Amino acid sequence: MTDAVKQPYRSRVREEAALRTRRLIRDAATRLFVENGLGATTMRQIAAAAGVADRTVYTAFPTKNALFKEALDVATAGDEEPLSVAQRPDYMAIVEAPDPQTAVRLFAEHGTALLERVGDLLRAAYESAGSDPELRKWIDEARDAMSTNMTSLATQWYQRGLFREGVDIEYAAATLYAVGGAFSHRALRHDLGRSVEQYTEWVAETLMRSLMRDDPL
Numbered sequence: 001m002t003d004a005v006k007q008p009y010r011s012r013v014r015e016e017a018a019l020r021t022r023r024l025i026r027d028a029a030t031r032l033f034v035e036n037g038l039g040a041t042t043m044r045q046i047a048a049a050a051g052v053a054d055r056t057v058y059t060a061f062p063t064k065n066a067l068f069k070e071a072l073d074v075a076t077a078g079d080e081e082p083l084s085v086a087q088r089p090d091y092m093a094i095v096e097a098p099d100p101q102t103a104v105r106l107f108a109e110h111g112t113a114l115l116e117r118v119g120d121l122l123r124a125a126y127e128s129a130g131s132d133p134e135l136r137k138w139i140d141e142a143r144d145a146m147s148t149n150m151t152s153l154a155t156q157w158y159q160r161g162l163f164r165e166g167v168d169i170e171y172a173a174a175t176l177y178a179v180g181g182a183f184s185h186r187a188l189r190h191d192l193g194r195s196v197e198q199y200t201e202w203v204a205e206t207l208m209r210s211l212m213r214d215d216p217l
Helices: 003-036 043-050 054-060 064-077 089-095 100-131 133-159 169-179 182-191 196-211
Strands: none
Touching (some): 003 043, 003 100, 043 054, 064 100, 064 133, 100 196, 133 169, 182 196
């Protein structure tokens, strides 16, 4: 075997090992962020939970906030593919739903699945944001991004005539944001103990009654 062949192979093995280590760190951090809170979790604790050296954690993630952001990004997307939520086929299916009933059902199912993955991490972020300017700035940016996404979705649905008479884009976007957001999810799922199915049905029914036409287009 020539050096030219050995080098790519060794490089690939190192990359795969680094990726496995990164995932171990990220998974351990996610558990600790949810269990103990973001502020109370240290990089040393994360290293111990992942079974790696402190230095290894800092090599992969220079700061705890960088580690948290990647954990949340992966949880939000559901995988490590470099695609935003709005670029994914399941989100596009919501945008292009053929009728109001299908639109709200897909929105509710997609949003529930997403919040089941990220809801506890978001709570950890909100609880720590008051004492962390960088995290607070990131939360503000994430909130703005969600508002933009809901306005875009509301615009698409409005242009396709899915809303009942009198519902404009601004009202629809605000309703989508409030009903489909993390605070409603936490209130119903955790504070009130509703099941995943009950929460999903509540989102769909609330949006149907608040926004959508119930007659054939």
